[in-house]
Amino acid sequence: MSNNKSYRRFAPISALLLLLMAGCTHMTKQAPRAFTGYMVQQKLPLKVGVNITGELLKAKGEYHLQGDVWITPIGGSMATNAPVLARQVFADVVEMSNGRLPANQSVAAILTPRVAYITRTVAATRGGESIMDIKVEWTLADSKGNTIWVNTIDGRSIGTRGSLTEDLAWEALENVLLKSQTAISSAQAIRHFVQRQSP
């Protein structure tokens, strides 16, 4: 009898402990938004297709802390921001999905972003440094698929253990986008390609 009572008494506690030990998965719910803080610049006279791939849309980062997992679906934000960024750099931009152009459209080059790496380090102490790092690989290829330019841009933000993952991710993404704008617009290989395209 007393054993049964003990079981009944400790069963909820055991269940709670198991639940706590199992940890939780948290999904960052921040909706993708467009970054608007680009530098104003003269646009390159080129019609470019921005290729949003399924792989990009699925890209996500995972942050593990004390058994909990925070998932940051960065792919959606990149897919939203890649065309916006391209419009800052190129005169004409067409959005593509998985390499397919919209009907009756043609482009001189195709710009494809890919999230090469995303992580957030775990701080050892509450006030310790936690780094969010995102690396995005940009590939610009001509209409035949020949690579004109490729570069991997690194963006990061630094917070503490208590910093919200979505805030750090957004800050790192802003960093990536600003650096990407500079890298694409200043790339000599792209400028040469633009010159060759001009009549």
Add this chain to the structure above:
Amino acid sequence: MKNLVHKIASSGGTVSRLNRATGLGCGRLGNFGRLAGPENRAVRHLGGCVSGVSPTRPTMLISCNNSGRFPLYGVDGNVRRMERNMNAMIRARSTMRQVTLAALGGRSLRLPGATAAGIGCQITGPGELFHHTLEFRPYSQQKAEHNHAPQPSDQSSTRNQAHRQAIMKSKTILLSTTTSTMLLFFASGCSTMKVPPLTTGSAGSYAQHEQKDGLVVGIQPMTDKREINDMFKVDLLDKGVLPVLIVAENQSASASFIMARDKISIQNEATGTASSSQRGKVTSGTGQALETTGVIMVGLGPLSLATAVVGLPLASVGMQKASSASVIEFNLADKEFYSSTLGPGAKAQGFLYYQFPKGSPPSGIFHVVAEIKNPASGETTAFDFPVNITPSH
């Protein structure tokens, strides 16, 4: 001596039901007692008391446990029944004095890990609340605190002397342990791991370098364990990974060069096998997704590489280890060679990670092969570096 006195207050012990026919009570356990002051670390870990209703008698039981490292004795204590109607506490008929002196202070709690239990007071009805207060002191203070205590015999004096020596030894160990812990804490133990930045010389400064069409590429396999540990904070060779540094400089005045990561590989001359996505293979425990995407962390999170290379599942280790694992993983990824296009005067650098079976470090002739493209002309230039790898220890 007063700062060595600690009170343990154990509240709770509510009697919820009382069988009127038998007089037996059914109650819930009270809260564990807590030390009133942190002054004396020696008794900090005393487990305190828990109370409950006896299953056989209408009495409230008090149980105390010495979960610290030092012998203790109880000098006083009481149980107060909280009289709900009067909104005041009155001393119960039965006090803890008999428990503390006879059971707790006398013998049972002297040694670390010992538990003592006794009757706290009689239960008279349901809904009664009790407040327990006990005082404990380090056993070494007992004599000083109780001048009226009987003088010990010669034998017990010898025993006490031995006991005091044991306590002094324990204190010395505690002091040295605390000092060591503090030193470790401030040295590195409890801070986030720092990793050195990757600094490289010019591509031409490496023993193995080549120049073609204005592009200089230099490589250096890292086989020295100390050098690897300094750079990566983990023995990569022991984990089956050989890091190879690659540095490229475009010394051309006008040409650009594309260095795509998938066009750089390490080939084993003996077996003819090539590896181009080394870090991907390090973390390839997750299967096909990595090979198709060529991405290490996307969709997998930082756990995969940390688990594969560092061998620490983050969820199940301490915060310090989890932190170090994540920093090591980030450091590996951050120092990796990524695809880039080198304009005139530009430089690129990073490591390629070549995976080999654990326990059999690579040795013999390997070739680091890079196919580098000039996007303007479309021409591809191949760089081939034969490397004789002899692992050092």
